[in-house]
Amino acid sequence: MASGKRTRKASTERLFDVTDDPVVAWADSVAADETRHAEKTYEDFLRLRKHYATLLRRFEQVTRLSDSIQEDLKLLTDSLYEAARKDPLTGLSNRREMLESLATQIRRAERHNEVFSVVLADIDHFKAVNDQHGHEAGDIVLIHVAHQLEQSVREEDICARWGGEEFLICLPHVALAGATSVAEKLRQRIDTRELSVSGSGIHVTASLGVATYQPGDEIDTLVRIADGAMFEAKRRGRNQVYVMDGR
Amino acid sequence: MDKIEIEPTKSSPFVRFDPDDGVMEIGGESYPENSHEFFAPLMAWIAEFLDSKPGSAVLRVTLTYMNTSSTKYMIDILDRLEAAHGAGTPVRVEWYCDADNERTMGTVEELQEDFAMPFDVIPQEF
Incomplete structure (x- = not known):
């Protein structure tokens, strides 16, 4: 069998x-x-x-x-x-499970007038980690960051590996201000915990974008806004949290 | 008589049998490695409880997965309750089924027809 x-x-x-x-x-x-x-x-x-x-x-x-x-x-x-x-490398939810969770969150938000937010986190200069230390070190960094995320969120929050070095965190019942401070906490935690891989220390940072559900939003809308904010955080020099204005 | 309170494991259901209010609840997933070992003490408790001529007996089933031998033991429990019902004990069965699973609902409803005691098959979203 x-x-x-x-x-x-x-x-x-x-x-x-x-x-x-x-x-x-x-x-x-x-x-x-x-x-x-x-x-x-x-x-x-x-x-x-x-x-x-x-x-x-x-x-x-x-x-x-x-x-x-x-x-x-x-x-x-x-x-x-x-x-x-599940994502086999990090043990986090994979994209499929996150999409299901987001669909559930949106249904719940519509039905009960609830709020929730998402945070998109992308590891800065991840390609450089792979180039300098090798792909195995890259994998260890991904596992390390996944661990930091899981350790910083509540039981009911969902962390997923969204893409290569991109993580999406779903925060039920959390509005924009709360989500922004969660994102900042995540940023600090990743920034302050150096990682040792076969003798050499690796320091990574992440850029994070925040988006909060508003009535009528679909999954794509929400992720696109978080993605735009994350890119703006990158553009502004990385290792920071950004929230789009006008939303 | 003591209460029975068994926490669920990956392959065995939770059990709460309370002699004070007469409620016997079993739910979760049931495919224990040794179903005899799991169910024999429950059968013994039920026999002793029903022999004590309780004021009422309610069996509440919220199982979401059952293997064949667990099903056999559940039917044995129903037989035991039916006998108590015949002897004058007020007995009620509440069997909660996944509303999305018509085949299970149908089978439990068929089972329900075999018994004279009050027996509700209740569809539920699990």
């Missing part, structure tokens, strides 16, 4: 215990009562009892096989579900 070798203890207890089955017990008691025997009926009766016991045994085997197959399928389904929604 795809899920690999698992040891599964075989249980010896019967699901269907013939010696404890009411129909079998009844049949036994009738059989034991000689006053109820008519030659032919008695034989038929014993045959019936035998068939019934076989049926129970078969049911037992079917159940055990089903349980075993169902467990394999369940674990496989769970792992596929996980794989389809």
Whole structure:
């Protein structure tokens, strides 16, 4: 099986215990009562009892096989579900799961008049990290930044790897001012934690753009605004948070 | 009689059986490695509880995944409740089903027809 070798203890207890089955017990008691025997009926009766016991045994085997197959399928389904929604490198949500979360957030915001915000974070000069220290170091930086993001947000917030060195954070129930201060906290945390990769220290920073949902916004609108703000943060010298005016 | 409170695991459901209000609740995902080991103590508790002639007994099922042997044990529990109902104990079953899963709903409704005790099949968004 795809899920690999698992040891599964075989249980010896019967699901269907013939010696404890009411129909079998009844049949036994009738059989034991000689006053109820008519030659032919008695034989038929014993045959019936035998068939019934076989049926129970078969049911037992079917159940055990089903349980075993169902467990394999369940674990496989769970792992596929996980794989389809997580970024394998960083363990964060992937783009697909973030799109689903954003759709849910928008539905909720429309229905209950709620607010939420997104922060788009892009690692500065990431190409230079890869060029200077190699792709493995680049991967370690991505994992490190993902970890910083996860450590700085609340349980209900969702962090995703949005693209190569781009991360999207969704903040339910958080308005623009709150989201801006979360973004600033993220920026500082990334800026102040140097990373050591095989002896050499790597210092990375990030540029962050903030956008808050407004009625009528679609996913694309919201991400485009966060993206524009992030680019403006880059243009203004990187390692900073930017919020678009007029929104 | 003591309460039963079992926390869910990845493959076994949560269980809350309370002799004081007579509510027996089981929910979550049920495909335990050894279903006999899991269900035998529950069956024993239910037998003892029903033998005590309680003022009422409510079984509330909110399982979202059941393997075959778990299903078998759930039906055994229903049989036990039906017997208590026949003996005069006020019994009620509330079986919550995923509203999106017609096949499961249909099967539980078929099961419901086999019993004389009050038995509600309640569609729910899981």
